[in-house]
Amino acid sequence: MACVGLVNGRRTVASLLSDEDWKEVVKLSKGRQVLMPDTKLPAQAKTLRWDGGITRYFSHFPGESPEGYTSTESPEHIAMKVAIYKALVDLGIRAELEDGVDDWRADILVGDSAFAPRLAIEVQISPQSAQRTYERTEQRNHSGVPTLWIFGSIGLTGRLSEDLARRNPIFVAETPQDAADIASAVCRGQAFYDDLLSYQQTPARPVALLVNCACGDRWLYPFGSVLLLNRISGETAPMFISCFRTSKVGKGLLPTARIRAVEKYFDLGMSSVKASADKYGVGFGQPSEVWHRYGRFGNSKSGIRVWERSYSCPACASTPEPLTRGLPKGVALLRCPVPVATTVDARSVLSITPSWRMSRKDGWVESPMCERRWKDEFIYPLRSAISQS
Known part of the structure; x- marks a missing residue:
């Protein structure tokens, strides 16, 4: 033909x-x-x-x-x-x-x-x-x-x-x-x-808990970062990166490689918390070694491998007691006051790959998020994940 x-x-x-x-x-x-x-x-x-x-x-x-x-x-x-x-x-x-x-x-x-x-x-x-x-x-x-x-x-x-x-x-x-x-x-x-190089400088907003330690030091307990991928390309949406718990990283890797992959994932969320702590003159939690256990995670009803890392006071090395049992109901997670704390290289967590595209989708800056929407989209799901064991 x-x-x-x-x-x-x-x-x-x-x-x-x-x-x-x-x-x-x-x-x-x-x-x-x-x-x-x-x-x-x-x-x-x-x-x-x-x-x-x-x-x-x-x-x-x-x-x-x-x-x-x-x-x-x-x-x-x-x-x-x-x-x-x-x-x-x-x-x-x-x-x-x-x-x-x-x-x-x-x-x-x-x-x-x-x-x-x-x-x-x-x-x-x-x-x-x-x-x-x-x-x-x-x-x-x-x-x-x-x-x-x-x-x-x-x-x-x-x-x-x-x-x-x-x-x-x-x-x-x-x-x-x-x-x-x-x-x-x-x-x-x-x-x-x-080639996704634009995502090397992805704006990131920290999510952390301000701890008034018994030793007199004030520091941020890291929970993660919201990566504002939408500001790079209109085809992408913001995503949350945890600093302390995950079940999706390291699957299929050898034990040593798993640890490195999980640490890299946690550190990605940690970078914006560090920048925010520096900006406001407070400390940030010192990370423990990564460990894993089998338990529930998110909406999962069956036991799965969960990777975890805790954080301690940079001055006295103590870990807030309530955090070892989950986030107490009377304590609020803070959206750190700086709108965008830093930029991070988000390529390792993207679901898109380098390829040819017909045109660029210009990024957009989201409107200020009201407190109720912030809690609905980030805080309540995070609190649920923390409390489950």
Whole structure:
């Protein structure tokens, strides 16, 4: 199946013809006057009706395709190729369907655009291994042409190296319009590779308890930090990082690696507490070694491994007695008065990965949180987690 045929020696895109012009092409093809562009053999002009609409295409006559020739494409594949081609042509970007350089052919070959002097666009709906993707991309790179890969939801199987991904845009599209929007963004220079470096400086707000120790020292007992990821990108939401208890970190690691991973997680939440203590001239709790036990955590009803760390007075090393049995009801957790205490490198706790994106989602600054919302979203869930054992 091919989108393009040679009609009177001219490359002709089947889907762009009017109904009357297509009827004439069909007549010519029956007289074997239409050729396949790549093999120069006679081509049939055919129409396929499917649940996505009507697809017009060209193919070899039965039994006449060269040995080893494969050009079987789904109508979904053709629809994506044609949508991309139409979108680029409408933007005034030079593009050819099913064209290539040297010994390879791309679904769409783009001339000069904001992304590169030339660009191969490949639509891959059926599964393709990462190794095959690498080989096909390198083939084009040898010709000095990068590749834009547009996969379907199950197209890519495996992970590609970051070096390859940085130089060759890789996206997933669900519909022909998605594919057209992606190709347009890349060729217009709007798409970019997000390496997540912006999250190195993530604003963080501390959550801590102000302790008036019996020794006369005042210090902050750390509970965690709220990472304001939304201020970096509008696609992300604030998240809470605990300083003292977790059950989700270190799974699947060897014992020593587990301890290091949990300590790193706790320290991430601790950094904003330290900054707030420095700013207001009070001490901050000194951490104990990390230990674990089996118990309930959050909404879990069954016993699971829970990692914990406690904190003691920096002056006398005592640990507040009520905190060893959970947070007492009469004691309030403080939202430390500084709106944003510090910035932290939040990349280790992100659920997103470095990849190509169509556009940047500007961050936003949340409105001041009223006391009731603060308690509902952070304090009450935290109090529940502390009290369970």
